[in-house]
Structures are given as structure tokens and as C-alpha cells.
Amino acid sequence: MPLRTTVLSGALILCGCLACCGGETKSNVPSGEDSATELEKAIRSAEKVELFFVPPPGPDRDTSEKLVLETKEEVQDFLSLVVLTPKPACECEHGKMLRFTTGKKKITASICSHCFDVVEDGKVRNFKMPKELWAKFCEYEKKHKAEEK
Numbered sequence: 001m002p003l004r005t006t007v008l009s010g011a012l013i014l015c016g017c018l019a020c021c022g023g024e025t026k027s028n029v030p031s032g033e034d035s036a037t038e039l040e041k042a043i044r045s046a047e048k049v050e051l052f053f054v055p056p057p058g059p060d061r062d063t064s065e066k067l068v069l070e071t072k073e074e075v076q077d078f079l080s081l082v083v084l085t086p087k088p089a090c091e092c093e094h095g096k097m098l099r100f101t102t103g104k105k106k107i108t109a110s111i112c113s114h115c116f117d118v119v120e121d122g123k124v125r126n127f128k129m130p131k132e133l134w135a136k137f138c139e140y141e142k143k144h145k146a147e148e149k
């Protein structure tokens, strides 16, 4: 337990750029909004959701520190919280990841408490992390760590 607390607060310190992107930043890229909607749709139609609590060793490799949402309800519940709002990139380090699978397509998001950065074909698109989604992620992480003991 003390270890987990350290890890969590460590992550918070890493993401110390709240000041730079915590404020309301209106996106001025209207052309990006259509594709954000498209992407949001694609993610919301995923049938498999994986939560990574530590970075995988390689882009396509897995890690034991992950959790796969098991039931349809869990997947739907989690996906319903995905709302993509474009935001400027920030320079915090991310140690956590989400992976959504729809058929053969995999969409990966590098995340922290305030970023939801979608990585596709080596390109990164920056979105805000919805509060409820982050809360849900942390809830699963807590549960996952507790079950490991």
C-alpha cells in the first residue's frame, strides 16, 4: 500500500504541467473537430479496452501491468466517458496508456490526469482527459493493485 501511494504521487509530480494546460484553452482548429468526432466514434465503438498502468516496453508489446475490461457493461460504461476535446500539447511525461480495439484496428492513447493523447501511425493528437474517465481509470488501477497482493 505505501508503495502505491508513492507511485501515484510520483505520477502527479511528473504531470506537473497542470499550470500550462489546466486552464480553459479554446481550440482554434475547427477543421480538427470533425475528425475528433470521427475518432471519438471509433473509440466508442471499441469492443475491447485495455488499461495499462505502467508503460509497455515497446509500442506493440504488452506488459503484465495491465487490465482488460471483462464484461460488455464495463466496456460500455468506460467508453461512455470518452469525450474528445482538442487541446494544445503539453510536455508532461505519461506513464499510463489505454488501448481500444475495434476489429483489427487498435487505437492507443497515452494518458495522464489531464491529457488524452491519441497515437495513430506515429502521429500524436492531443485531447483533454475527461475528469470522469480519469476517475474511472484510477478506480480500476486501485482495484488492480489491490488484487495483485
Ligand SMILES: [Zn+2]
Residues within 6 Å of the ligand: 015, 090, 092, 093, 094, 111, 112, 113, 114, 115
Ligand atoms: Zn499529461
